[in-house]
Amino acid sequence: MQLPVTGHPLHTRSLTVVVSRRADGRLAARGVVNDLRKCGFVPMMQGLQPAGIIHQMSIDLALDPASRRIEALDTDQPFVAIEPSEWTQGECCRDPAPQLEALVGEPIDAAFPKKLSSVFGGPRGCSHLLTLFQLMASALPRALDREERLLAELGVERQAGERLFWRSCFLDGYEARDGEIELAVQLHDFHGHPQVRVESPLDRLHLHQEVRGFARVASPSLSLPELCAFERTRERATLASAGWTSHEAALAPLVGAPIIPGLARRIFERFGDAPETAVLRDALLQLAPGHIQVMAAVTDRWFAQVRGEEIREAGNPRKGPPVGAIGGMVDSCWMWRRKGALGSNRLFVPPSADDAHGPATR
Numbered sequence: 001m002q003l004p005v006t007g008h009p010l011h012t013r014s015l016t017v018v019v020s021r022r023a024d025g026r027l028a029a030r031g032v033v034n035d036l037r038k039c040g041f042v043p044m045m046q047g048l049q050p051a052g053i054i055h056q057m058s059i060d061l062a063l064d065p066a067s068r069r070i071e072a073l074d075t076d077q078p079f080v081a082i083e084p085s086e087w088t089q090g091e092c093c094r095d096p097a098p099q100l101e102a103l104v105g106e107p108i109d110a111a112f113p114k115k116l117s118s119v120f121g122g123p124r125g126c127s128h129l130l131t132l133f134q135l136m137a138s139a140l141p142r143a144l145d146r147e148e149r150l151l152a153e154l155g156v157e158r159q160a161g162e163r164l165f166w167r168s169c170f171l172d173g174y175e176a177r178d179g180e181i182e183l184a185v186q187l188h189d190f191h192g193h194p195q196v197r198v199e200s201p202l203d204r205l206h207l208h209q210e211v212r213g214f215a216r217v218a219s220p221s222l223s224l225p226e227l228c229a230f231e232r233t234r235e236r237a238t239l240a241s242a243g244w245t246s247h248e249a250a251l252a253p254l255v256g257a258p259i260i261p262g263l264a265r266r267i268f269e270r271f272g273d274a275p276e277t278a279v280l281r282d283a284l285l286q287l288a289p290g291h292i293q294v295m296a297a298v299t300d301r302w303f304a305q306v307r308g309e310e311i312r313e314a315g316n317p318r319k320g321p322p323v324g325a326i327g328g329m330v331d332s333c334w335m336w337r338r339k340g341a342l343g344s345n346r347l348f349v350p351p352s353a354d355d356a357h358g359p360a361t362r
Contacts, residue, residue, distance in 0.1 A: 001230050001244045003184045003214045007174030010181075010297035012036045013290045017136050017167035019143060021158040026071065027063040029140060032056075033132040035293050042296050044081065053079050054293070055128050059100075059136065068144060069107045073100055075129065082335050082342075089341035096125045096334040100133070108140045110273065123337035131289050138282050139167045139189065142275065146191055150206060156194050166190040171286050173294030180225075181217040181298075183291060186210070187283040208234045211283040215259070217291060222258045227251050231280055247280060263288045 014034045022028050035055040042049045056079035062072035080093035102119050106112060113134060120130050143165040151157065158164060167189050174182040191207040198204050213229035229251060234242040254266055264285055271281040331338050 001212060001232075003186075003212055005172070005174050005182050005184050005214070007176035007182050009038050009172065010040075010175055011038055011173045011290075011294040013171040013286070013293055015132055015135055015167075015169040015286070017139055017165070018163060019140070019165040020163045021160060022062070023160040025065065027065050027144075029061040029063060029136060030058065031060075031132045031136045032058045033128055035128070037293075037297050040297050040300050042299055049081065049296075051297075054081060054296075055079055057126070057129055057132065059129065059133055061136075063108065063140075065144070067107055068109065068141070070104050073104050075100060077126075077129075088335070091335065091341045093126055093333075093335055096120070097129065099125060100129070108137055108144075110141070112137050123331040123334060123340075125334060127289065127333045131286075134285075135167070135169065135282060138278065139165075142278060143167075143189070143191065146207070150191070151194070154194060154197060156196050159195050162192075162195050164192055164194075166192075169283065169286055171290030171293075173290065173297070175298060176216070179219055179301075181219070181291065181294060183213075183215040183217065183287055183294070185213040185215075185283050185286050185290070187279060187286075189279060202236060202239075205234075205236050205239075209279050210234075211280050213283055213287070215287055217259050222260055224255055224257060224259055224263075227255050229280060229283065250277075250280075251284075259288050259291050 012035075014036070015031070017029065017031045019027055019029045033055060034053065037049075037051045037054050039051055041051060057077045058075065060072075060074040060076075061070055063069065064071055075097040077094050077097065082088060082091075082093050084090045084092040099119055103112075103115065106115055116130070116133055116137060119125070120133070147164055167187070169187045170185070172184045174184070176182050187210070189207070189209040190205070192204045193206045195204075209231070210233075211229060211231045214226070215224055216226035217223070218225050229247045230244045231247065232242050232244045250270070253270060254263070257263070257266060267281055267284050271277045271284075330336060334340070335342060
């Protein structure tokens with residue numbers, strides 16, 4: 001089952017989650033997000049942001065396996081879009097991360113996503129760490145439920161350092177010949193058998209759940225003229241025989257709607273918290289934030305449409321590159337909050353997201 005991508009590769013976003021057992025009996029959950037721009041460059045602040053790694057960030061949690069409460073939380077952000085400088089009055093993308101420490105002691109449960117948004121959403125945090133943490137918070141309860149059932153059935157314990165769950169999600173963006181953007185999303189959930197029951201490498205596989213999705217984004221409307229997704233679940237005994245299920249009918253109400261704004265809301269309205277569609281929902285939720293990153297790689301369209309003297313007219317937002325090429329939407333994150341250091345230095349950016357040429361990126 002191959003996705004119908006045809007265009008030029010622009011950007012790849014990778015999000016991974018790994019859960020393992022610690023020597024003290026606690027669980028370690030590590031999430032990592034990487035953004036890799038594959039072509040072009042973006043004028044950012046007082047310099048240029050070339051192709052390469054744009055974002056690299058991680059979240060490490062220590063969890064009590066019984067209560068599922070966060071006992072420790074650490075973040076790391078080796079690559080960020082905006083480093084501290086005179087231009088930013090010393091602020092940078094890493095500044096809001098310590099606010100996540102307010103979640104230590106909270107259980108990872110159905111109520112956690114709202115707590116996360118209240119602590120770290122919008123101008124209170126970093127949109128990339130928020131997206132990563134949301135993905136972790138959605139995956140962990142189901143993975144830990146499955147782990148409890150598996151260990152009870154087998155009557156064994158995990159070894160120290162043993163990995164029990166992996167989640168990998170990839171969003172790839174392409175520019176089609178007609179100028180539209182193609183998005184391919186792939187999400188994999190792996191759950192492993194305890195090492196004490198393994199005799200060969202494939203014996204480690206307890207479950208592999210996979211979603212593959214494709215979206216076409218029209219320009220400049222940002223509507224979704226095409227959207228499809230397929231899903232399959234495999235176990236050790238069904239690796240060769242498990243078939244794909246199409247979600248075409250379930251996604252039909254989303255076709256024609258804009259990818260930005262409001263796609264996440266429409267996805268939740270369509271699928272809610274139903275466990276049978278949770279993995280599909282998590283994959284679809286990566287389309288909008290992934291598309292925001294992809295759009296920064298198409299600023300060559302703008303360079304080709306304007307004269308050099310217009311590029312230099314920084315004071316006229318209508319003669320600058322798309323809003324996504326310069327910075328985030330107002331209040332989209334800590335760095336682009338309305339009253340922040342960059343609020344008065346927004347070159348080419350309309351005063352509100354409603355008046356923007358396109359989606360934002362950071």
